[in-house]
Amino acid sequence: MIVIVIIFFFYNFKISVPYAALCKTFENIENTTKRIKIQDYLTKLLVAIIKLSPDNLLETIYLCLNRICPEYEGLELGIGETILIKAIGEATGRSAKSIKIDIEKQGDLGNVAQTSKSNQKTLFKPKPLTVPAVFKGLKEIAMFTGNQSQTRKINKIKGLLIACNGNEPKYLIRSLEGKLRIGLAEQTVLMSIGQAIIAKSDVTSFVLDCEAVAWDKENNCILPFQVLSTRKRKNVETGDIAVQVCVFAFDCLYLNGKSLIKKTFKERREALHNNFVPIEGEFTFAKNINASNIEEIQSFLEQSVNDSCEGLMIKTLEVDSSYEPSKRSRNWLKVKKDYISGGIGDSLDLVVIGAYTGRGKRTGSYGGYLLACYDNENEEYQSICKIGTGFSDEQLEKHTEFFKQHIINKPKPYYRVGDAKPDIWFDAVQVWEVKCADLSISPVHQAAVGLVDPVKGISLRFPRFLRIRDDKTPEMATTSEQVADMYNQQVVISKNNAANQNGGVDDDFEY
DNA sequence: ACTGATGCGTC
DNA sequence: GTCGGAC
DNA sequence: GTCCGACGACGCATCAGT
Numbered sequence: 001m002i003v004i005v006i007i008f009f010f011y012n013f014k015i016s017v018p019y020a021a022l023c024k025t026f027e028n029i030e031n032t033t034k035r036i037k038i039q040d041y042l043t044k045l046l047v048a049i050i051k052l053s054p055d056n057l058l059e060t061i062y063l064c065l066n067r068i069c070p071e072y073e074g075l076e077l078g079i080g081e082t083i084l085i086k087a088i089g090e091a092t093g094r095s096a097k098s099i100k101i102d103i104e105k106q107g108d109l110g111n112v113a114q115t116s117k118s119n120q121k122t123l124f125k126p127k128p129l130t131v132p133a134v135f136k137g138l139k140e141i142a143m144f145t146g147n148q149s150q151t152r153k154i155n156k157i158k159g160l161l162i163a164c165n166g167n168e169p170k171y172l173i174r175s176l177e178g179k180l181r182i183g184l185a186e187q188t189v190l191m192s193i194g195q196a197i198i199a200k201s202d203v204t205s206f207v208l209d210c211e212a213v214a215w216d217k218e219n220n221c222i223l224p225f226q227v228l229s230t231r232k233r234k235n236v237e238t239g240d241i242a243v244q245v246c247v248f249a250f251d252c253l254y255l256n257g258k259s260l261i262k263k264t265f266k267e268r269r270e271a272l273h274n275n276f277v278p279i280e281g282e283f284t285f286a287k288n289i290n291a292s293n294i295e296e297i298q299s300f301l302e303q304s305v306n307d308s309c310e311g312l313m314i315k316t317l318e319v320d321s322s323y324e325p326s327k328r329s330r331n332w333l334k335v336k337k338d339y340i341s342g343g344i345g346d347s348l349d350l351v352v353i354g355a356y357t358g359r360g361k362r363t364g365s366y367g368g369y370l371l372a373c374y375d376n377e378n379e380e381y382q383s384i385c386k387i388g389t390g391f392s393d394e395q396l397e398k399h400t401e402f403f404k405q406h407i408i409n410k411p412k413p414y415y416r417v418g419d420a421k422p423d424i425w426f427d428a429v430q431v432w433e434v435k436c437a438d439l440s441i442s443p444v445h446q447a448a449v450g451l452v453d454p455v456k457g458i459s460l461r462f463p464r465f466l467r468i469r470d471d472k473t474p475e476m477a478t479t480s481e482q483v484a485d486m487y488n489q490q491v492v493i494s495k496n497n498a499a500n501q502n503g504g505v506d507d508d509f510e511y
Numbered sequence: 512a513c514t515g516a517t518g519c520g521t522c
Numbered sequence: 523g524t525c526g527g528a529c
Numbered sequence: 530g531t532c533c534g535a536c537g538a539c540g541c542a543t544c545a546g547t
Contacts, residue, residue, distance in 0.1 A: 033528060035532070078543075080518050150544070178519085179534085183528095187532060361527095361535060368536055388536030389525045396535095437522095437523080440538065462522085463537055464524050 016130035017049055017056040022063060023171045030182035038184055039192050046196035059135040064189050066178055068138050075142045077176060079153055084109055084176055087157035092116040107363025108181065110174035113161065117169045126163045134160065138175065181360055194259045208249045208272065215246035250286040346486055347435050348373070348460070348478040349469050353381055353415055354422025355403060356388075365400040370422040371434065371463075372415070373447045375480040381428055382457060382480060383417035384447035390435075390465030402430070418446040418457060428474040433467050436460035439487040451484035458487050 025045045029038045042064065049057050062068060069075045085099050088109075094116055102112040137160045144152045157176065164172055174180050252260055252272035260268050273285060291297045350371040358367025368388035372381035391399065406427045411417065415425075441452065442459035449457045 033533095035529060074520095076519065078518065082517070146544085148545095181534075183533060185533060356536095358535080386537060390536090392526060435524090436537095438538095442538075443540090444538080459538060461538060462523050 015053050016132050017053055017060060019129035019131055019134050019168055020166060021045065022060060022131055023166065023168050026171050026180065026182050026184075027167055029184050033183060035183075035188065039188050039195070042184065042189065042192040043195045046192055050196060056131050059131050061189065061193065063131065063135060063138075063175060064180075064184065065186060066175060066180055068135070068142050075139070077138065077142050077178065078144075078149075079141065079157070079176060081109060081177070083150060083154060084113075084157065084173060087154045087161065088113050088116060088173070090154065091158040091161040092120050103359075104357050105363075107357075107359045108174075109177055110170040110172075110181070113173040114167065114170040117161070117164060126165065128165060129160070129163050129168060134172065134175075141176075179360075191259075194254055209251035210247045210249045212247050247283045248286040249283070250288070346437075346439070347433060347466065348384075348483070348486075349431050349472055349476070350384060350434050351381055351428045351474040351477045352403065352430050352432060353383070353411075353417070353426055353428055355424045355426065356386070357423050362396070365396050366403065366424070369399070369403075369432075370417065370420055371432065372417070372428075372477075373480055373483050374475060374477040375416075375448075377480070378414075378416075380414040380416050381412075381474070382446040382449065383415075383420045384445050384458065384483065385434075385436075385460040385463045386420065387432075387434060387463045387465055395465075416446045416449070418442075419444045420446075431469040431472040431474060431477050432465055433469050434460070434463050435466050436464070437462040439483065439490055441487075448480040448484040448487070451480060452487055458483050 022045070025041050028041045032038060046057065046060070049060055068077065081103075085096050085103075088094070089096050089099055092113075099112060099116070102115070103109060106112050106115075137156060141153050141156050144156070160172055161169060171180070249272060251265070252268050252275070254260060255271050255275060260271055263271075269288070289296065289300050291300065350373055352369050353372045354370035355366035356368045356370075358365045368386050370383055370386055372383050374380075375382050403424075403426050406429050408425050408427055411425045412428070438461035439458050440461050441456050443456060445459040446457035447459065449455065452458060
């Protein structure tokens with residue numbers, strides 16, 4: 001007996017999950033697009049880990065989610081492509097330049113690292129990496145700070161990279177990039193955890209859906225979002241927390257190892273209210289009503305806005321379906337005041353003057369384009385935004401093919417683009433109709449410079465491609481004046497709204 | 512101490 | 523944030 | 530309907546280089 005206990009003890013403590021096991025799972029997942037299969041692969045791994053080395057479970061999950069700590073701790077890796085390229089270069093003896101060329105070709109730094117590593121002859125086999133070791137490495141990288149931190153980060157990455165075997169470099173680098181790109185993300189991981197725990201079944205646990213909000217303890221009210229965002233994010237001492245945070249729970253996804261996500265919201269809400277106790281000013285339930293008509297919802301929305309809430313969450317099934325502006329996951333939709341007050345989508349006709357090489361599934365095509373409006377005054381094209389969504393895969397291909405015939409070496413002298421330097425420049429030959437939610441003063445783009453702001457231009461918020469305007473020549477594109485007008489119009493509206501609110505009277509909504 | 516570049520979170 | 527693709 | 534990963538603007542924090 002004793003021996004068995006010792007073995008069990010030994011087993012539990014000594015065996016760390018090999019990083020290769022995780023990477024093998026990643027590879028399996030990457031090679032399918034079927035979500036049930038994906039979930040299955042992960043569940044199997046998690047079940048094995050729960051059995052063999054439960055101590056490694058958290059680290060494994062974090063690696064799957066591409067995270068190094070709970071979100072609220074706010075620890076970040078603090079590295080990006082540039083640093084990674086340097087590290088890969090140093091670990092494999094390649095130049096940054098040749099690596100960059102490979103990125104253009106392969107569209108994925110992980111793959112580049114993989115091939116760089118396999119092409120390199122190794123004299124001896126390195127000691128196998130383990131999940132905790134990799135996780136610890138990532139955490140250390142995130143902790144490096146201050147003088148020479150970047151160099152130390154590079155060295156740490158180099159060390160890990162050198163210790164990599166098989167397909168590990170690919171996923172190591174992608175982890176560092178913050179993109180696993182294997183078709184696995186939060187929802188699926190959540191499901192797999194649930195499944196794996198149910199397989200285990202004796203674990204007591206819960207998952208709540210909550211929102212953290214800045215809280216005024218004096219007056220017991222919610223503070224505006226901006227206050228929340230001014231919270232210090234790093235090295236916070238308990239003593240100097242200036243902005244208190246209250247957590248509002250509005251849903252319960254798991255309870256005592258059981259998934260509730262298939263239950264109705266009514267049942268989930270009961271589970272939430274029956275099993276948790278609010279703590280004044282720290283944890284409470286989000287206010288809610290059961291509304292049966294639009295009027296009730298509208299007055300509740302009004303109330304919520306007055307209480308400094310961003311808006312309401314409404315269950316889709318209970319609401320008039322024509323009332324859906326933006327679908328959210330989990331059958332909920334978010335209703336915000338600015339939606340009711342008429343957030344119209346503007347549409348502009350803009351000229352394509354450059355492009356950016358695509359990454360991931362856009363490898364080989366242009367992943368995004370640089371757009372410009374036309375300025376009559378100076379007879380120039382002024383950059384207004386990049387655009388990377390709205391086109392189908394097929395359109396994307398066609399665009400790439402088309403614009404390859406219009407590549408130019410250097411930007412035309414009459415292109416004014418500020419800091420928005422594309423990878424490739426084009427002749428101004430085609431006009432696109434583009435939709436956006438808003439116009440904004442831009443630190444980057446140059447549209448309508450001098451008309452609204454002396455040095456800053458205007459850009460588009462949430463730009464997306466609608467269609468090609470073959471009926472328009474580039475000179476017929478939306479002009480700087482028009483852009484400036486649109487921006488000014490917007491300002492007028494927002495001022496009027498502000499004036500109405502200051503009036504303090506809750507007039508009827510006229511929407 | 513300042514600037515520009517980079518990373519990262521939020522929408 | 524928006525969007526299209528795969529399921 | 531759900532999930533994923535292409536891509537957007539912008540503001541803030543941090544670091545390297547001066």
